[in-house]
Amino acid sequence: MEELLEILKELHADVDYDTCETLVDDRIIDSFDIISIVAEVDDRLDVAIPAEEIIPENFNSAKALWALIERLEND
């Protein structure tokens, strides 16, 4: 989770990722960010997020994104 927060903080240092659950809905992150997140997660955490998982539900909060990464790691 630490590493993921680091990736997210690099994109938007001013967002409180512990509480925010509307990253997508409130347009806090945009398409540039999604591309960066997918690339960085692949690079640094060695988890490839497949296309069908790139959906708003998985990107709305740091928690949801982390749950996705854990699920993909266990698959």
Next chain:
Amino acid sequence: MRKNILQYLEATLAICPDKVAYMDPDTSLTFQQVYNQSRTVASKILAAGYTKEPVVVFMKKCPEQIAAFYSAIYAGCSYVPIDEEMPKMRIQRIFETLKPRVMICDDTTDNLTSELGFTGEKFLWAQASEGASDEAALDAVRKAQIDTDPVYIMYTSGSTGIPKGVAVCHRSLIDYIESFCEVMKFDQDTIFGNQTPLYFDASLKDVYPTLKCGCTTVIIPKQLFMFPMKLVDFLDEYKINTVCWVVTALTMISAFKVLDKKIPQYLKLIGFGGEVFPVKQFNRWKKALPEARFLNLYGPTEGTGVAMWYEADREFADDEKIPLGQAFDNVEILLLDENDKLADEGEICIRGTAVSLGYYNDFGRTSENFVQNPLNTLYPEIIYRTGDLAKRREDGLLEFVSRKDYQIKHMGHRVELGEIEANVNAQAGVITSCAVYLREKDRIELYYTGDTGEKELGDALKVSLPRYMVPTKITKLDAMPLTNNGKIDRKLLTSKGE
């Protein structure tokens, strides 16, 4: 005689008035509605005493925004698209050179206009589009109008920090749409999926062929470009068969391997541009849609839309480049070397009706790039120097080499690194700065010296620059590395990030 771009609308209106011209998931406008509403608003603009001047269109992206463009044209004016997502400071800078007296806005933008320092007259689309048009007044405007009058002014990045407003006249736009439609072979069955913002001249590729050929343009919600599978679902749901997108939007789908799982089933014509299509990504598309036509479309805003095209009708080897191809009909491309002589490798210069009028209210910067054709010493003839370097291959097609200056293409947008630096240097506590572009990672990074913090600077830049121009990484240095002759060592800083 065809002298006004809206004559396409009038001709199509006679054939299919009730067909949908522009739509998004919420609303749609038929050709008849586009015609009626834009003429009604135009009548009000005229009655208030505005003609032959720029009209700012400040609305959220929707079908009505396109009709608002046409209302400015019907009033004998040019339109200037401003987006709700543009940062406030950038809009203020645009207004400083534009000095607009009149604006069309909507409910989402109405309360933002005072912050922009706009003190002119506003027309709220929902109200202004109700009622009847003044046919006699509109006819008089048309009769008096000539095809060298500007039709739009679109703002693009300027290296001094002040955006440049490219003014384009009816004749250039008509010329472009004629030759573009001929190559692309649009018809009444064409359904465009619009991706490009309407303040960006790439959107002309969808917006105007729709008028000329009686097509339908579906505006795709911007959010879908974050979620590639949903984007493909949308293309299928609306039976979209034609897209003219920036390369980034296409690679977003192919890089996530969406095409292995789902192929857009109606898509048969793909125009791409804005930057070089990485061959590996292109091949994925070509493999997934072997029957579709793929066209590389190249051209700067100053040359009205696109100037060159190439039909990419095969897969390419990894070390090959997809060529820029050949000029559109009625456009000549000159490659000029440092001595302004014709060469097989040199700067792409555009000659012909496509050359736009110049930068609005900026004769100084206009004269830098819009120059007398150096090959012609006999009569006045203006060409546009693009700053792009290309070479002629053995088969006669042109191939992109690089830029002459610090202009880059990032996420399909044209960005002057100098504009970023000018904004950084304007912040309190910054001494010097250098923005670099890492091609491999498609990232902009910034180095600076001074006593302001990295985070503070980043926050300030989010306010003054469009999102796509804000550096991904900001690093404070104790001292700027310099080259032997005392300039900032851009190469060294670029290699740091790679």
